[in-house]
Amino acid sequence: MPPVSEPSVPESSAVQLYCLDSGEPGSGELPLIILHGLLGSADNWRSHMRAWQDQRRVVAVDLRNHGRSPHADGMSYLSMSDDVVALMDRLSIERAHVLGHSMGGKVAMSLARRNPGRVATLTVADIAPVAYQHGHDRIFAAMRELQQGHPKDRREADALLARHIESRPVRLFLATNLQRDGDELALRVDLDRIMDGYADIIAPPAGQAPFDGPSMVLRGEQSDYVEDAMLPTLRGVLPGARLITLKEAGHWLHADQPDAFRQAVERFLGAHPHGA
Structure with missing residues (x-):
């Protein structure tokens, strides 16, 4: 039986997100959707998009209230993950690899937990599914x-x-x-x-069930966002997650160690081209 998705908020409440879309290269590979962190944007991911777009379609998203996307009340992970589902529908993407950094990682986890059939693999960059203290x-x-x-x-x-x-x-x-x-x-x-909406941003991701599909968590060696004490909670949400620590990288690990970050993502997607 295919995974059952949780109910979404009414479509009319979803924000029509802006995105950078590389287009379909014709390789037959599943697309990769990239979700940025707090106060980031799709523009932060242009160099990674260029590295990946010959292999697969790459869609880097501006989440609500960020970048070129519309401004709207509410920063809950339920709402933000529904925004991404609405974008996938608009782009005719039935299923994709999903990569999220920081806040975008929580959006990605919410999407995977609530709509597991839409997510082939999940890559979470330097965030755990826990509530954080006010730190901004x-x-x-x-x-x-x-x-x-x-x-x-x-x-x-x-x-x-x-x-x-x-x-x-x-x-x-x-x-x-x-x-x-x-x-x-x-x-x-x-x-x-x-x-x-900051209280919702530092809260755990939305969803109840664990995501059983292929998943990977990348953390920076010099970051405290994914501490060892958080790993039991992480395993409860992503029971099969592969954990990789990037040396000499902080919270912005994709900028601190771009080559190592890209290589880790490429190996992971190469090992799971169609998900589970």
């Missing part, structure tokens, strides 16, 4: 500084971010959320709705 105060303060500072150029924007964020790589990442609006730079993320 400085990030949100920096983003609010950008919102209220009305920078004219990237240099002014970086100076505003530097009031709260010492790390230049983190500042560069946050600055990817800026877009030109007349003679100034403005946020393209809906900061208010993201902050209002």
Whole structure:
């Protein structure tokens, strides 16, 4: 008997997500859907898309209130995973490999648990299916500084971010959320709705049943997002997950160690081209 999907929210409440779609290369391989993390976007995954798109169709998604996708109330994993299902329907993708980083990893786990028949394999990058503590105060303060500072150029924007964020790589990442609006730079993320939904973002993923399909969890050696103490909970959600630790990588492991990250994903998808 095929897996039974959990009921979804009414289709009318799903957000019509923006995505970067490489198109079908004609290889016959299942598509790969990529879901970014908090304050990220599909644009962060362009280099990985270029590396993979000759082999398979690659779809990098802007989740609600991020990137070029519409702004809408609610950041629950139930709603965000239903957004992705609606996107798959719109793109005529019945089944796909799904890769999610951080918040996107929780969306991916929610999608796999609630709609297992749509997910051939699941790759989760540096997140566990647990509730996290509030840990983005400085990030949100920096983003609010950008919102209220009305920078004219990237240099002014970086100076505003530097009031709260010492790390230049983190500042560069946050600055990817800026877009030109007349003679100034403005946020393209809906900061208010993201902050209002933060309790849902740090909560566990949606769904009740474990995902029994092929799964892999990649974690950064220098990150504390997937600690050993979390592994029993992780195994309860992804009982067959392969756990790989990338050396000299932090939470943004796909940027810290891009080659090792790509190779791990390619080996995993190569071992499970059609899922279970």
